[in-house]
Amino acid sequence: MTAAILPAAARLTSAHTRRQRRRLAVVAGAAFTLALAAIAGLAAGAVAIPPGAVLAALAGVGNDAVAAAVVVDLRLPRVLTGCLVGAALAVAGAAMQGLFRNPLADPGLVGVSSGAALGAVFVIVVLGDAAAPSRPLLLPFAAFLGALLATVVIQRLATFDGRTTTAMLLLAGIAINAIAGAGLGLAAFFSTDQQLRDLTFWTLGSLAGTDLRVLWTAAFAMLAAVLGLALFGRVLDACLLGEREAAHLGVDVERSKLMLIALVALGTGAAVAAAGIIGFVGLVVPHLARLLVGADHRWLMVVSALLGAALLLVADIAARLIVLPAELPIGILTSALGGPFFLALLLANRRRFAV
Amino acid sequence: MCVRSRLTLLLAVAAFVWPAHAAERLVAIGGDVTEIVFELGAGDRLVAVDSTSRHPEAADALPDVGYLRRLAAEPIVALQPDLVIASAASGPPIVLDQLRGAGLEVVMISDGPNVSGVVTKIGEVGRALGLEREAATLGAAVREDVERVQVALGAIAGRPRVLFMLDIGRGAPLAGGLETSAASIIELAGGRNAIEGFSGYKPLSQEAAIAAMPDVVLVPTRTLDAFGGAAGLFARPELRASPAAAERRVVAMDSLLLLGFGPRPGEAVTTLAGALHPELVVAAP
Numbered sequence A: 001m002t003a004a005i006l007p008a009a010a011r012l013t014s015a016h017t018r019r020q021r022r023r024l025a026v027v028a029g030a031a032f033t034l035a036l037a038a039i040a041g042l043a044a045g046a047v048a049i050p051p052g053a054v055l056a057a058l059a060g061v062g063n064d065a066v067a068a069a070v071v072v073d074l075r076l077p078r079v080l081t082g083c084l085v086g087a088a089l090a091v092a093g094a095a096m097q098g099l100f101r102n103p104l105a106d107p108g109l110v111g112v113s114s115g116a117a118l119g120a121v122f123v124i125v126v127l128g129d130a131a132a133p134s135r136p137l138l139l140p141f142a143a144f145l146g147a148l149l150a151t152v153v154i155q156r157l158a159t160f161d162g163r164t165t166t167a168m169l170l171l172a173g174i175a176i177n178a179i180a181g182a183g184l185g186l187a188a189f190f191s192t193d194q195q196l197r198d199l200t201f202w203t204l205g206s207l208a209g210t211d212l213r214v215l216w217t218a219a220f221a222m223l224a225a226v227l228g229l230a231l232f233g234r235v236l237d238a239c240l241l242g243e244r245e246a247a248h249l250g251v252d253v254e255r256s257k258l259m260l261i262a263l264v265a266l267g268t269g270a271a272v273a274a275a276g277i278i279g280f281v282g283l284v285v286p287h288l289a290r291l292l293v294g295a296d297h298r299w300l301m302v303v304s305a306l307l308g309a310a311l312l313l314v315a316d317i318a319a320r321l322i323v324l325p326a327e328l329p330i331g332i333l334t335s336a337l338g339g340p341f342f343l344a345l346l347l348a349n350r351r352r353f354a355v
Numbered sequence B: 001m002c003v004r005s006r007l008t009l010l011l012a013v014a015a016f017v018w019p020a021h022a023a024e025r026l027v028a029i030g031g032d033v034t035e036i037v038f039e040l041g042a043g044d045r046l047v048a049v050d051s052t053s054r055h056p057e058a059a060d061a062l063p064d065v066g067y068l069r070r071l072a073a074e075p076i077v078a079l080q081p082d083l084v085i086a087s088a089a090s091g092p093p094i095v096l097d098q099l100r101g102a103g104l105e106v107v108m109i110s111d112g113p114n115v116s117g118v119v120t121k122i123g124e125v126g127r128a129l130g131l132e133r134e135a136a137t138l139g140a141a142v143r144e145d146v147e148r149v150q151v152a153l154g155a156i157a158g159r160p161r162v163l164f165m166l167d168i169g170r171g172a173p174l175a176g177g178l179e180t181s182a183a184s185i186i187e188l189a190g191g192r193n194a195i196e197g198f199s200g201y202k203p204l205s206q207e208a209a210i211a212a213m214p215d216v217v218l219v220p221t222r223t224l225d226a227f228g229g230a231a232g233l234f235a236r237p238e239l240r241a242s243p244a245a246a247e248r249r250v251v252a253m254d255s256l257l258l259l260g261f262g263p264r265p266g267e268a269v270t271t272l273a274g275a276l277h278p279e280l281v282v283a284a285p
Helices: A002-043 A051-059 A065-099 A112-158 A166-190 A193-204 A212-230 A233-240 A243-248 A253-275 A281-293 A297-321 A330-348 B003-017 B031-039 B073-078 B093-101 B115-129 B132-154 B181-188 B206-212 B221-227 B229-234 B255-259 B265-276
Strands: B026-029 B046-049 B083-087 B106-109 B161-166 B174-176 B201-203 B216-220 B250-253
Touching (some): A002 A051, A002 A065, A002 A281, A051 A065, A065 A212, A065 A233, A065 A281, A065 A297, A065 B073, A112 A193, A112 A212, A112 A253, A166 A193, A212 A297, A233 A253, A233 A297, A243 A253, A281 A330, A297 A330, B026 B031, B031 B046, B031 B083, B031 B115, B083 B115, B093 B106, B106 B115, B132 B265, B161 B181, B161 B206, B181 B255, B221 B229, B221 B250, B221 B255, B250 B255, B250 B265
Parallel strands (some): B026 B046, B083 B106, B216 B250
Antiparallel strands (some): B161 B174
């Protein structure tokens, strides 16, 4: 009898090892892609700088002042912002999809991003110049509060008796986007000309105009959110079975949900504070990652973070090279990419969503 | 050899001897700034402009660095300008800082939607380009043009109520309230702004439009086209019963000329004043 079991166990182990190996390969590939995208982000741009001069500028040893300014002051902050914003949005998307057990949960689609933008705009228009000195801290914080409020409302509305229905999720998202849109419109109506200029940044999204002081605070928050959410892999796996089942597995469901919601709001809020509303990254990337490594959230989070960062960097490089000497808003590119993807997703799941 | 060509020769020599003062590769941001650069005769030094710089035609043909409020730093750095001359409306501020950080000289030009604002603007552009004398001449000419219209208007009693409308492609058209460049040009051309209840450009409610009782409707040319000409404009419910509709008084002008407050306010004021007061006689310069 033992003779019969042993080969089976060995087969099982080797299947497990194969899968682990495959996942490690995917992580390595994603990390490599991100590294390439980051290098391209530092090397490519309107100003032609030879690779040697880019390295010299980064090392601080170059004698070309313009190259140094372009690489260190213009491209490096963009690449860092892109990495963090892409990773934060993608991981927040993956966490929301796990939390709501719904493939359509995306910070942009269900209104978390617009809630964050409304928070940021509130600081600019309502508090106005009085709050200007404390903006670097206040702005990400207000964006976080806006995102948190939106997430809590969605969670309350869409989840009933431990189950989330797609229809309620999307309807709640439509309502929240409409309310936030009304708030943004109202702010635009009452804002001064200068404030209006700031507002367009939040609604169109860009990696170019980030205030460095805001970026520091936001970067810290995004990093915390990405790392925090990555720790929730096991809990999210358990939640996939259903909330009651997760509780049976020893997960403190209510507490985990609260933590997850807070972290999603933190990541999305900080991403919006740093770069405005950039849609579809949180939707597209986790699906892509799931195709590559399966539904295990511990792997999903890591791969989503890497791919999200890489995707946003590539989109940003395209945004700054396509219409030279001008620049496209990056939101146009992510939406152009994400829109068709979203349609394909709907098409593939037509039967499941038609409840 | 006449005095003028001798002067030109002298200037040419001066420009050759002191090249450090004159920026040779300019990027102009803002339709009004670009226009002033051209009026001062420095249009050939421009290497790029923003997307609002549509006049003169030569400006429209130059490379376009995007909308003045959403600039990006690196493409401008790549053009290697020795001077970026930017309207106060340019932004975002961080991008302007980045340009300075990359070693570019950035000169901001103030933004005042009235005649003294234009003269200040012309003076600032002239100083930035090392063309102070040309700027003084142009500024004086602008003042004089507008002044002549004011003198002529002094002889005329009526001040028609003028409603400025701007179609933005969706929702109600915007109307020009207090403190707008539209209000300012209407005032200068001997009209009264029909909107007194708000400042800035706001969506015009139909009832507010009826209450404004405009004698004349003023629109950018593109807006009139969008409304389907004068017939379409006066068929709109908010205008159908207005005094303007009764006499079919609509004035359409190029929006940059009308609102830009570039170097042509003389032309703008003269044209508009002539349309508002057909009996007006402006003395020849």
